[in-house]
Amino acid sequence: MTMDAVFQIIVGGLTLGSTYALAAIGLSLTYGTMGMFNMAHGVLMTIGAYSAYVAASILGLPLFVGFAFALLVGMVTGGLLHLLVVRYMLDTPRFEINVIVVTAGVAILLEDLILKQFGAYPFRQPVQLAGSLRIGEVTVTAQNLVTFAVAFVLISATAWVLLRTRFGRAIRATAMDREAAMLMGVNADRTFLHVLLIAGGLAAAAGVLISAQTTLSPAMGTNPLLRAFVICVFAGLGSVGGAGIAAILLGLFEVAIQYTLGVQYGFPFMLGLVVVVIIFRPAGLFGHTVVERK
């Protein structure tokens, strides 16, 4: 394999991987903090993608504003999901299972509303950049660079908030021991709202980037949700930083397989790798087997 091929794989892998990372960390954060596997995470991506489309194509706003609008709509939708649905289920028996069913129901409802409004015909995402540059034999599109840059900025910002601010510390504390966090004065209910706001924004951003690589369609969130879930399990459920790293690794691996064996083998081989890792590390690559110390 030539150096150009390796470089091309790295460019493609980082683009794919950073999109996955953006999709996965919100899901991981939600699970890690609330014990909630959010089946509506995929439809939040769809909503983000369509919001950007509406802002740019129908309202004629600049691309950057369209992207910001998508983020905002994603956050609001995530927040409403908490305020209208999830809040009433917290602390009920079998929350972890019930919330999967309920958020799946919400996802189907929202997806059908999008289908009714926009139809099943796939659109091109207008919020993307044209143009490319060539370095030797390697093509780097402007969209490659933007995808990577946007994902990098949003993931770094999320990491900074979680690790370096009082607000983020409260989220992590709630994830580690909810009752103890309450004893410090953290309102768990409000923390959960914050988490779904963040997750909604990240999912919407991922949705815009994903739709720029493919097309807009009401069901576009299904596949990324599955991938995000696989990444979270691979990384260790609830490990947010781990999910980011795992996403990049799996993106690189998938693109390498696509390049060498053929596009159709990318996803199956990636799943194969995940299965092998899970067999040897059931708690995931970065997960800890919980050791109770009293």
Next chain:
Amino acid sequence: MSLLEAKGLFAGYGRIRVLFDVDITLEAGHVTALVGPNGHGKSTLLKALAGLVRARSETLEFAGRPLPRRASDRALAGLTLVPQGDRLFTGMSVQENLLMGAYRRNEPVDDLLAHVYDLFPRLKERRSQSASSLSGGERRMVGLGRGIMAGGALMMIDEPSLGLSPLLIEQVYEAIETMAGEGMSIFVVEESPKRIESVARSVLLMDSGRIAWKGDMSGFWQSDVAQQVYLGA
């Protein structure tokens, strides 16, 4: 004026009743001990006061105001519980745990942090270590340090000696004595009255979910109830 006053407090878990008609009054600036055999509701009383266990009562006032319902609001109001078994945030460093203790405070907490490190120099050495890597004694210190960082009007400590070696128990009580010397109001649960008698001014004895005796520590051993419960007389 009393710092905390509860009258006619009943509490339990689901259908299981644990506390019956508990009346307590805690004075500001005192160390009050809550003693009694295991499984008689001491921890439940602290949890009920902290808002972690549902309770109903005729009166529940803290610093002259009714206590809010949520546990987090009670913590914000300055009623701090250092829970049994430490309940540290194990994925965080020692210092982050301490900063979480000061979550309710909006002002800078550098002074308080320095104060905690003065009281427990070991924690200063280990400030950037993960809380999960600490020994039992160090974990207890972080738990107490977190409570100090809250800077609340009343600190409730649930069994600070639990699971520690005699030497460490002595150190923990020395720290509590220092805190008391600084005028902190402390309500401490302890199974053995012997351990707490040099620190506590007042004592409450809990037996089968009721307050069986209350008074000054000095009069405790002379009481009939204490003799019955602890000496089997």
